[in-house]
Amino acid sequence: MAETVLSLRDIHKSFGGQEVLRGIDLDVTEGEVVCLLGPSGSGKSTLLRTINHLEPPDGGAVFLRDELIGYREANGKLVELTDRVLARQRAKFGMVFQGFNLFPHLSALENVVEAPVLVKREDPEQARARARELLASVGLADRADAYPRHLSGGQQQRVAIARALAMSPAVLLFDEPTSALDPELVGEVLEVMRRLAARGMTMLVVTHEIGFAKDVADRVVFLDGGVVVEQGTAAEVLANPRRRRTREFLTHVR
Amino acid sequence: MSTETPLAPPRPSRPADTRKRVKAPLHPGWWIGSAIVGLTLLNIGNVVVRSPNLDWSVVGEYFLSTDVLLGLLRTVELTAIAMALGIAGGMLLAVMQLSPVPVVSWAAKSYVWFVRGTPLLVHILFWYNLAALVPAVAIEIPFGPTLFEANTNDLITPLLAAVIALSLNEAAYMAEVVRGGLLSVDPGQREAAKALGMTHRQTLRRVVVPQALRVVIPPTGNQVISMLKASALVSVTSTPELLYSVQVIYNNNFKTIPLLVVASAWYLVVTSLLYVVQHYLERRYSRGDRRG
Ligand SMILES: Nc1ncnc2c1ncn2[C@@H]1O[C@H](COP(=O)(O)OP(=O)(O)OP(=O)(O)O)[C@@H](O)[C@H]1O
Ligand SMILES: [Mg+2]
Numbered sequence: 001m002a003e004t005v006l007s008l009r010d011i012h013k014s015f016g017g018q019e020v021l022r023g024i025d026l027d028v029t030e031g032e033v034v035c036l037l038g039p040s041g042s043g044k045s046t047l048l049r050t051i052n053h054l055e056p057p058d059g060g061a062v063f064l065r066d067e068l069i070g071y072r073e074a075n076g077k078l079v080e081l082t083d084r085v086l087a088r089q090r091a092k093f094g095m096v097f098q099g100f101n102l103f104p105h106l107s108a109l110e111n112v113v114e115a116p117v118l119v120k121r122e123d124p125e126q127a128r129a130r131a132r133e134l135l136a137s138v139g140l141a142d143r144a145d146a147y148p149r150h151l152s153g154g155q156q157q158r159v160a161i162a163r164a165l166a167m168s169p170a171v172l173l174f175d176e177p178t179s180a181l182d183p184e185l186v187g188e189v190l191e192v193m194r195r196l197a198a199r200g201m202t203m204l205v206v207t208h209e210i211g212f213a214k215d216v217a218d219r220v221v222f223l224d225g226g227v228v229v230e231q232g233t234a235a236e237v238l239a240n241p242r243r244r245r246t247r248e249f250l251t252h253v254r
Numbered sequence: 255m256s257t258e259t260p261l262a263p264p265r266p267s268r269p270a271d272t273r274k275r276v277k278a279p280l281h282p283g284w285w286i287g288s289a290i291v292g293l294t295l296l297n298i299g300n301v302v303v304r305s306p307n308l309d310w311s312v313v314g315e316y317f318l319s320t321d322v323l324l325g326l327l328r329t330v331e332l333t334a335i336a337m338a339l340g341i342a343g344g345m346l347l348a349v350m351q352l353s354p355v356p357v358v359s360w361a362a363k364s365y366v367w368f369v370r371g372t373p374l375l376v377h378i379l380f381w382y383n384l385a386a387l388v389p390a391v392a393i394e395i396p397f398g399p400t401l402f403e404a405n406t407n408d409l410i411t412p413l414l415a416a417v418i419a420l421s422l423n424e425a426a427y428m429a430e431v432v433r434g435g436l437l438s439v440d441p442g443q444r445e446a447a448k449a450l451g452m453t454h455r456q457t458l459r460r461v462v463v464p465q466a467l468r469v470v471i472p473p474t475g476n477q478v479i480s481m482l483k484a485s486a487l488v489s490v491t492s493t494p495e496l497l498y499s500v501q502v503i504y505n506n507n508f509k510t511i512p513l514l515v516v517a518s519a520w521y522l523v524v525t526s527l528l529y530v531v532q533h534y535l536e537r538r539y540s541r542g543d544r545r546g
Binding site: 052054083084087088090091092093094095097099101102103104105114115118119120160163164167 | 440442443445446447448449450451452453454456460461464465468
């Protein structure tokens, strides 16, 4: 069996007394594509954000391979890491947001070059060459010098994917990457994600695109009320859901 | 009547020459208004040019005189120093206001509330008369030797009092400007930067500040222009800036109006230059906004 890359152990998270994540366990193996489904408010985004410690979990632990994320152990307690060490850990995850979040004051190329040069201290010339390759790989070789404002939503999201890939992440986290797109632009982004999956990228994808999950996901995880209700291969969960909540959700999305 | 209405209007059989066109005539109100404005301007012009009290030769005589130029230099210095300190203080206050520590944000908000709620002229008089409140200043180690001791009046010269009053006042206004700039940056920008592995400082320097600058530059430019004019207020404490310099001259020769014209002309020259700089900076920092 393939090596486990990402492990979540009993993750809990509350916001002002409301428990949003109520003990989540999840393992993702090398090269696996896991699609996370669930109704609005079920805690999908929160779960994704606890993985790279954008949101510190209240309980439980996240491991990237054997590395504990966000904390170090001292005298049997977990002590939150300093900003600098946290930043170094976050660089190992790539994250793609629903709203793209490209840097508007930088061109597409500069968006991709920024983190490798600033965070990884890569040589600027090499980073630029690599960024051009990445932009070409998402079909945007000719838009390298455009500012985000002048790109379509689909193009912006593809730049955002290239930007995440430039850090050579161990895992790519997607939070509804196509939800903000006009319907005719969804396909081009999903196509890029399909190719990443085929190249063996480890991906955790929050999405409402059932078709994508069916075609690409090695495993589908259904989340509701802050717990994993059901999981299995796409065929199992999507075609023959065992739980009533999953069935209800699927009839709504389709 | 006919039962069918044609969908397209009938074409004129002989189209007019489409290159010749005449604008719609102006409403008569515009002509009357223009006449009133014109007459008023003529009258003002008549007073300005012909009045014996506005002696243009005096204006010319003093415009480049040493005392006036020294005053102008002092005004520009005061503006530059007070703005620099005010911007630094404003950034500090803005960060304090956004701090998660309640005491810190409360202190900064109270400061801004107090300063913005009281007249600048009062601040200037207060700092000028500080000796009445604190006669002497000393730095000493408790129960130990005195390292430094001075009379407040020797320490706080009129110029220093002016700098302190203008800077502290400006800091409160700049705090609002900077805070607005920082808040204008979408929280998703910080998230994206953090997710890429940037530290807090890198996020601020490379992502937040460049975007906040675009929002901050236009009002900061306006603050500089306001400061240049507000610095004239420190003439009340005999600080030899531009206005005080011409006051000294007209108190001797009674050419009040021509010398006020001299001062105004210089203020106009400098503010106009500042507008040009502001315009240039705005264009430079709107990168990604217009070009593509
Ligand atoms: N920073 C926050 N402060 C307070 N409450 C929050 C915060 N973030 C999320 N929540 C709450 O936690 C719950 C789960 O939110 P989350 O965004 O994780 O859901 P989601 O599954 O991603 O939903 P959606 O499909 O709408 O994106 C919601 O009730 C939300 O209001
Ligand atoms: Mg969400």
